[in-house]
Amino acid sequence: MSWICRVHHSLCISIFYQKVKERSTMSVAIHIEKVVKKYEDHTVIDGLSLEIKPGELFTLLGPSGCGKTTLLRMIIGFNSIEGGAIKLDDQVINTIPVNKRKMGMVFQNYAIFPHMTVEENIAFGLKAQNQGKKDMQNRINEIMKVVRIEDHHAKKPDKLSGGQQQRVALARALVINPKVLLMDEPLSNLDAKLRVEMRNAIKDIQQKVGITTVYVTHDQEEALAISDRIAVMNKGIIQQIGKPENIYLRPNNVFVAQFIGTSNLIKGTVQKQQDGTFVVFNDGYSERMDHLLDTVTDGQQVVVSVRPQEFVVSKDANAISGVVDKTMFLGINTHYFITLKTGESVEVVQNIEDHSIIPEGTSVNVKVKPRLINVFDATSEMTLIKAGE
Structure with missing residues (x-):
C-alpha cells in the first residue's frame, strides 16, 4: 500500500470514528440508587448504589455468583428491579422496556446468527429503526471499518475466528447508536492470545467512540488492563470502587487484596x-x-x-x-x-x-x-x- 493510500485510509477511519461518536449522542451517566434484586426468598443484591460517569469504561469485577451479571441485566432490563432506581442521567428507566432503553449488549457467547453473513448480522438491529436503505448501508459500512471487520462482510460466522465473531457482535451492538454499551464476559470464550488482542481492541474502540460502557468480568487482569474504574463485588456488595492502580496498590479490605493479583x-x-x-x-x-x-x-x-x-x-x-x-x-x-x-x-x-x-x-x-x-x-x-x- 502506497503512503498516499495509507494516509487516505487513516483519514477515512478517523472520519468514521467521528461520525459514530457524534451519532452515539452525548455520553450519559448511569445512576444506580439502592437497587434490590430478589429471587423468591433469596436476595442477590440488597440496596446497592454506584455512579458510572459519562463516557467511561466501568467494570464490574468479582467471582462467579457475586451479582455482577445480575446487576448488568437489571441495567438493560432483562431482570426486574424489586427496589431502588436505575437512571440514565435524570431519567428513571426501571419500567422502560428493553427495546426502548437504547442500549447495546455484547454477550459471552457472541449471540450472532449462524445463517447470516457478517453484514446481515450487523444490519439486524437497524431494521427495527426503519432506516432508509442508503443510510442503513452507510452506517453498516462505517461500523465494519471501526471494528475492522469490513474484509469479511460476506462471510458466515463459521468462517470467522472467535475474535472476528466478537468484533461482529460489537459492531452489531454499536451500529444502533446506543446510549450505553453493556458487555457480559465478552472474552471468556477466547484463547489467551486472542483475549489480549480483543481487550486492546475493545478499549481502543470504546475510547474513540466515547460511549458509556459497563463491562462484566471475573478476570482481574482483564479488568486492570481496560477499565477507567472498577467496582469489585462480592456476595452482592461492592467492596471497593476506584481506578485500577488504586485498587491494586491500596485495596480497601482483605477480600480485594486477595482477589486482585497475588497477595x-x-x-x-x-x-x-x-x-x-x-x-x-x-x-x-x-x-x-x-x-x-x-x-x-x-x-x-x-x-x-x-x-x-x-x-x-x-x-x-x-x-x-x-x-x-x-x-x-x-x-x-x-x-x-x-x-x-x-x-x-x-x-x-x-x-x-x-x-x-x-x-x-x-x-x-x-x-x-x-x-x-x-x-x-x-x-x-x-x-x-x-x-x-
Whole structure:
C-alpha cells in the first residue's frame, strides 16, 4: 500500500470514528440508587448504589455468583428491579422496556446468527429503526471499518475466528447508536492470545467512540488492563470502587487484596513506641509504618498483605526467616515459595539481575517494603492505611 493510500485510509477511519461518536449522542451517566434484586426468598443484591460517569469504561469485577451479571441485566432490563432506581442521567428507566432503553449488549457467547453473513448480522438491529436503505448501508459500512471487520462482510460466522465473531457482535451492538454499551464476559470464550488482542481492541474502540460502557468480568487482569474504574463485588456488595492502580496498590479490605493479583497474608501486631508506630511480625521482625491511621492502638492485631514483589531477600538479622521449598525461574524474575519460621507460606518474586538463583532447601531471610505493603485490622479486615498514602 502506497503512503498516499495509507494516509487516505487513516483519514477515512478517523472520519468514521467521528461520525459514530457524534451519532452515539452525548455520553450519559448511569445512576444506580439502592437497587434490590430478589429471587423468591433469596436476595442477590440488597440496596446497592454506584455512579458510572459519562463516557467511561466501568467494570464490574468479582467471582462467579457475586451479582455482577445480575446487576448488568437489571441495567438493560432483562431482570426486574424489586427496589431502588436505575437512571440514565435524570431519567428513571426501571419500567422502560428493553427495546426502548437504547442500549447495546455484547454477550459471552457472541449471540450472532449462524445463517447470516457478517453484514446481515450487523444490519439486524437497524431494521427495527426503519432506516432508509442508503443510510442503513452507510452506517453498516462505517461500523465494519471501526471494528475492522469490513474484509469479511460476506462471510458466515463459521468462517470467522472467535475474535472476528466478537468484533461482529460489537459492531452489531454499536451500529444502533446506543446510549450505553453493556458487555457480559465478552472474552471468556477466547484463547489467551486472542483475549489480549480483543481487550486492546475493545478499549481502543470504546475510547474513540466515547460511549458509556459497563463491562462484566471475573478476570482481574482483564479488568486492570481496560477499565477507567472498577467496582469489585462480592456476595452482592461492592467492596471497593476506584481506578485500577488504586485498587491494586491500596485495596480497601482483605477480600480485594486477595482477589486482585497475588497477595501473601501474614499476621502481625501494632506496636506504638516513642519514635513511631511499628508493625511487628510474629517472629519479632518489625518495620516502622508512618502511614497507618492515627486510630490504630498499641497491641492491635493486624493482617499484613504483601505482594510477591514487595519482599526483599536480605542478610539483615531483623527479618523473617524461612526455607525455600520451591524455585521457579521465569526469565526476568525468579519465584520462590518459602515456608516462614512462623509456619506461614509465602511467594517471593525477585529480579534475576539482583541476585543469583537460590537453591531449594536454602535458609533465607526476607524483609518487606513498608511503603508498599497493606495492613488490615485482623477483626474487621478493613485497611489501616491512611487515604492517599
